[in-house]
Amino acid sequence: MKITKVESFVLHVPITPPITDAINAATHWGLAGIRIYTDEGITGYGYTGTTAKGDEMIVETIDRYYGPALIGKDPFMVKEIWDELRFGSMHWIGRAGITHMALAAVDIALWDIMAKAANKPLWQYLGGHKSKKIKAYNTNGGWLNWSKERLIKDVTEIVESGFTGVKIKVGKPDPREDYDRCKAVRKVIGDDVIFMIDVNQQWNINTAMTWGKKLEEFDLYWLEEPLNPDDVMNHRKLADALNVPIALGEHVYSKYAFRDYIHQGAVEYVQVDVTRVGGITEWMQVAGLAASYDLPICPHVGDMGQIHQHLVASTQNAIMLEYIPWIRDIFVEPATVKDGHYVLPELPGASTEIIPAYFDKYRVR
C-alpha cells in the first residue's frame, strides 16, 4: 500500500454553553487533522485536539513538512515513518507542542488506515483485551464557570443517567469556594460514586499541600494536575504528603517525561493523551512503561474519547476513560456511553472518520 495524497484540515465544533477551567476558556473544540489517501482506496483520518486556538500552526507543520514526507510511503511502516518525522527537519524546533501534536494527527491517521485494511476496529487490531465494557467517568458537569446550582444539577443528572464517576474543576481564586463546591457535590452523589477533582495547574506547592489535605475528607479518587506540569519534584513532594493519589499526563509530551514522573513516584494515575504524545505509537510505549510500575492508565480525552476508547480496550493496565460528548455527533461512529460504560466500536478503523456534512459545516481551514 502506498500513500498517494494528504490533506490537512481544521474544524471548530461549538461547545454549548462555553466552558472554563482554571486556565482555559473554550467556545469551540478544535480538530487539527489530516486525511491520508492511499492507492488501495482506503482513507485514514487523524486529528489532535485544541481549544480552537493555534490549530492553524499545527496544520502548517503538516502542510509544509510532514505531509509531503508521507507521499509514496507504506502506511504499515508507521513506526519508521514516526521516527523519520520525529527526528527529521522539525526536530530542531520540535519535540513537543505544535510539531508533536501534528505528529499525533499523522500517526493516528496511519493506524486508522492499518485497522481499516485489516477490516477490524482498532481495539481488536491492537490486540483486544476488554471484551466487555470500559468504565466511563463524566467531566462535563463540573466546569469552573458553572454556578454552584448548575454544578449540583448537572452532576445529579449525570449520576441519574448511569455514570458512577464524576470529575469537577477546582482552582477558584479562593480555595474555600472549591471546598464548598466539593462538599456539595459529594453530598448529592453519595458515597458510591467515584469523585475526582482537577486543578488544571492552578495551585502552587503550598496551596496544594494545604488544600489537597483539606479536600481529602471528600474521599477523592484522585487530585488532577495540581501544579505546573514541568514540576516533577513538587509533584513528588505532594504525592508523598497526601493520601489522595495524584493524576496527570494531559500536558506531558513524551515517554521520557513520563519516565521521570513515574520513576520518581510523582504520578499515581497516568493520564497519557494520544493527541499530545505524538500518537498511538508513543502512547503504547508510555502504557507499557506504566504497566511495569503497576500504574493504571486513565487517558485525558483530547480526542474526546474516539481514539482512546480503542486504546483503553486493548491495554491491560488501562482502567477507565473520561467522557466529554462535545464533538461525538460529527463522527461516523460516535463514542457512546450506555449505563456508565463505553460501548465498544464495531466499524473498522480508529473511529476518526467524520461525516462529510459535518466536515464541511465546521471546517475553517
Ligand SMILES: [Mg+2]
Ligand atoms: Mg485535566
